[in-house]
Amino acid sequence: xxxxxxxxxxxxxxxxxxxxxxxxxxxxxxxxxxxxxxxxxxxxxxxxxxxxxxxxxxxxxxxxxxxxxxxxxxxxxxxxxxxxxxxxxxxxxxxxxxxxxxxxxxxxxxxxxxxxxxxxxxxxxxxxxxx
Amino acid sequence: xxxxxxxxxxxxxxxxxxxxxxxxxxxxxxxxxxxxxxxxxxxxxxxxxxxxxxxxxxxxxxxxxxxxxxxxxxxxxxxxxxxxxxxxxxxxxxxxxxxxxxxxxxxxxxxxxxxxxxxxxxxxxxxxxxxxxxxxxxxxxxxxxxxxxxxxxxxxx
Numbered sequence: 001x002x003x004x005x006x007x008x009x010x011x012x013x014x015x016x017x018x019x020x021x022x023x024x025x026x027x028x029x030x031x032x033x034x035x036x037x038x039x040x041x042x043x044x045x046x047x048x049x050x051x052x053x054x055x056x057x058x059x060x061x062x063x064x065x066x067x068x069x070x071x072x073x074x075x076x077x078x079x080x081x082x083x084x085x086x087x088x089x090x091x092x093x094x095x096x097x098x099x100x101x102x103x104x105x106x107x108x109x110x111x112x113x114x115x116x117x118x119x120x121x122x123x124x125x126x127x128x129x130x131x
Numbered sequence: 132x133x134x135x136x137x138x139x140x141x142x143x144x145x146x147x148x149x150x151x152x153x154x155x156x157x158x159x160x161x162x163x164x165x166x167x168x169x170x171x172x173x174x175x176x177x178x179x180x181x182x183x184x185x186x187x188x189x190x191x192x193x194x195x196x197x198x199x200x201x202x203x204x205x206x207x208x209x210x211x212x213x214x215x216x217x218x219x220x221x222x223x224x225x226x227x228x229x230x231x232x233x234x235x236x237x238x239x240x241x242x243x244x245x246x247x248x249x250x251x252x253x254x255x256x257x258x259x260x261x262x263x264x265x266x267x268x269x270x271x272x273x274x275x276x277x278x279x280x281x282x283x284x285x286x287x288x
Contacts, residue, residue: 009286010270022254023263027268035166047254056209059217073209076254080261088251090282100283 004118007018008034013120017099018080019052021045022088025078027052027105032098033081035111035120039102041095044077052077080121084108212265216241219265227271239266 004011007008013035017130018027041060056073063069072092079086088106094100112121115116219241220227227236227243235253237245245256250268256265269275 002227012138012188020223023258024250025244036281038281038283041281055263055265056213058250059276061276063280064285065282071276081133090250090255092279096285100281110156 001119001121004033004120006118011108011118013111013122014098015081015101015122017101018078019048019099020078020080021052021054022062022076022078024053028078032100034098035106036100036102037106039100040104042079042089042091042102042105043096043100044091045097046095047097048077048092049075049093058090060090062077062092079105081105082109083124095126156274210265213267216265218268220269222270231271233272235268235270237266237268239264 002013002015007013008014012063014032014093015035016030017033018025018028018030018115020048028088029047029051031045031048042112049091054075057076059071060074061069074090076088079091084105086108089104108124110121110123110126112127116121137281215248216238220236220238223238223241223243231243231246235247235250236243237253237257239261244261245253245268247253247256250270253268254266257264257268270277
């Protein structure tokens with residue numbers, strides 16, 4: 001069980017992920033990531049572009065909470081989380097200092113939220129009932 | 132609309148753009164506006180006008196006003212080579228539709244260098260055959276670029 005991050009108010013499910021360049025895999029960064037089942041796509045901190053020397057590969061139209069659409073560049077990265085390695089993932093950038101882990105990643109994982117106890121589990125294999 | 136420019140060179144370029152726009156049908160002006168909005172999003176200029184541009188309230192209602200905005204001094208997140216490939220994709224789109232409709236293509240040097248059914252698979256093909264070169268990868272289909280939703284909100288503290 002992983003404790004919710006109480007720096008988020010209300011507390012949130014946050015996990016550590018590894019983001020790496022698809023060209024130079026030694027360029028990597030360990031970053032906190034907020035589990036966000038509302039996001040279609042994963043976003044990484046803008047600061048990683050320079051740090052990992054990422055280059056855009058395409059672009060996407062992003063529709064936010066205000067239903068306003070913005071065109072943004074997308075980047076390819078390698079993402080590792082909870083034993084899952086996605087060798088090529090199209091991501092967008094965020095001004096936030098943490099990764100926003102969208103359903104493009106979460107749909108590869110089993111996620112069990114225990115809100116009342118502020119804990120969660122994240123795994124690549126199904127949870128065993130009663131375990 | 133009142134506009135002042137900090138650099139004569141910009142004024143010339145922008146005047147040429149305006150003159151060219153006036154020769155286009157309205158549907159093409161809309162396409163140009165969409166592209167300008169794309170560039171604004173890419174360079175995060177939509178909330179801050181360039182130093183040489185004086186906006187007034189009327190301008191915010193004018194779809195052409197954005198064209199006169201100058202780039203912020205912040206470094207671009209996309210190298211010029213990538214932008215050239217992206218523009219090439221847009222220029223070639225109708226021709227690509229005939230040959231690669233529904234498929235994903237990678238554009239490098241203004242030409243198709245890889246084709247596939249998935250952006251990341253096409254990226255792999257490019258990396259394997261050409262190495263880490265600037266390229267633009269997208270699906271040749273209506274409704275491209277793909278629209279994704281990120282509706283979450285965070286309270287600033």
